[in-house]
Amino acid sequence: MATDVKVPALGESITEGTLAQWLKKPGEAVAADEPIASLETDKVSVEVPSPVAGTMAEQLFQEGDTVEVGAVIARIGEAGAAAAAAAPAETKEAVDAATNPPGPAETPLPREDAHAPAADHADLTLSPAVRRAVLEHHVDPSKISGTGKDGRLTKDDVLAAAKAKDSGPVHEPEVKAPAAAPAATAQPALAAAAAPSGERREERVKMTRLRQTIATRLKEAQNTAALLTTYNDVDMTAVIDARARYKDLFEKKHGIRLGFMGFFVKAVALAARDVPSVNARIEGDEIVYHDYLDVSVAVSAPKGLVVPVIRSADAMSFAEIEKTIAGFGKKAKDGTLTADDMKGGTFTISNGGVFGSLLSSPIINPPQSAVLGMHRIEERPVVRDGQIVARPMMYLALSYDHRLIDGREAVTFLVRVKEAIEDPTRLLIDL
Template identity: 70%
Template structure:
């Protein structure tokens, strides 16, 4: 008797998703609650667990297909699963296959995604090392390594994300003797290649929302710079004690989140939003923090950041960053938010004009810290400086308010004591 596998509930207002990939193939043995497929929603990837133990039946949909909540996507048959017998190659194909055996073994000419698919198709059913979790798949695609060359150190020989990172860090093996390249004919093609990859649902949603923001809001950006000397010195002085006590590294984001919360109290319109013909003012600060993930940028929310300490903010951001890379962020963690902070400085950005995250009316862009010559008390000195950028919805926030917000933020960063005494 077959048991149907249906699309689980994905969250409030989410009615459909895209099938990302099958983690189990027909004939594979599956355990109850074992992930058998991954779904891509507008915000995160969700694994579909097996409702019962048995043998994977036929797939009802293909990767890339859109499926509705509650729709059947596969079946699970009763049984333990058995390894399918390998097909013998026809006699006429033996020689041709032998000519390409080296390429088949090494995966030469194939991308990581194709190597992953071939690894699973060629592996016998129930071969646990071939069952790659979504986070491992993303790591393989990100680092561009061949999964066939990785020795798994996880349970039952499973490949872990650390195994992929370690394999990527190893230098490529060199051949014992150089091989002379065959001469290229004059009429041979240039060898340039193109690869077409379907946009993930997350990337499609990002593109759609960014364009909607430009079409709807009157976005304007104003700039300022701040002297990071005081924060850099405080971090250098207390980072070891901070990490020992709180179990998390002391970064710069904790200071900026707290400084932004103070500035939002001074300029409440930057923390407000437009709904129809009404302006909604918030007496709390839910700070959205832009975090880089393998599938694109995600923006989890620090709830009631204005009530948190710097340590609590740093712990929350660290947890978000780790789970964003693993693809385990929950959808409810990315809903809401009254103001956004995006730190392009970690990638080396000097200056940018960030786009607001509707219905929010403001986003703060942070950039890299670099030593610059500035004038202090009539003297030219070298100070670690950072450019700040505030993009805001000019329908709601006036230029005077935007500048006032940045000045308040700048004052708090240049004199962190203000954060402690709420000044």
């Protein structure tokens, strides 16, 4: 008897997702709890495990379909049993081929997107399992020929490439047209090699659900909030000296490196006590204030920017903050962040400096009312005690909803952050 595989709960307020990739084909053996499909939601990628051991019997949806929570997407048969049915698309193609065989004189026309091999697009749809294998074995997915549907990579493809890499260089198989094939029926893929070098091309790639959500939320913020940004700069000398002095002891005791983000999270917590509106939100015709600080930290993931939340950051130590951030960074790279990791948040910190940004105006993350933008540290000439000296400076940007936060409050908040960073002792004695 076949066992249904249903779409699991995807998190609070998430009712549907997109079937990004099938990880198992009909007829393949499946172990209990082994992922058989990858779903993409508004926030994260989720793997769907098999509830039992057996054989993939039937796939009820195609890749790219939208599936609701609780929907049956596949059936698992008894171990060793043959697949009950092929994927819907494959079945339809087989029926069409049987009822309408092509004429012997027909020559298929190349598709517009046939200039690029399928392997070029595989990295756009890597499942979490495949992504983890790529990162673990340090292989380039663009150089691996995928054996999955539409040329997509599977975990076995990555493992085989890693094994070949250890034993010697990996050589892509040479593609040649059949000797008897006339020039008019050459494979479309070969047209790319023969195309003029100056030819201009376009490629259309459907936006992922995550990218669509990011676009919608950012535009919503611009349409709804009265956005304004105020800037300041901060001398990072004291923080850099503190890190240099204590980084070895800190790592030895806590098992994690001491970074800059811990200082800024603590500084924001201190400043938010003086300016609580920065940590508030508008709800209808009311202002909701929080007596806690849940900091959303912008983290770069393979499919876009995500913002996991450090909960009750105002009550955490430097070590707890750094451990939490490091954990989020690893999960983002592995594609294992959950919806709960990104739920909520009362204030956001975005560090564009890690990518080299000198100055930017960040956009708030609704329903939050403010976001602090950090940037790269750069030595610049400044005046100290009447002397021009070089100091490691960083520009700070606070974007905020002017409907809730006045300019005076925004400037005061940013000055409090600046004072705490330039004199970290303030973080210890609560000044």
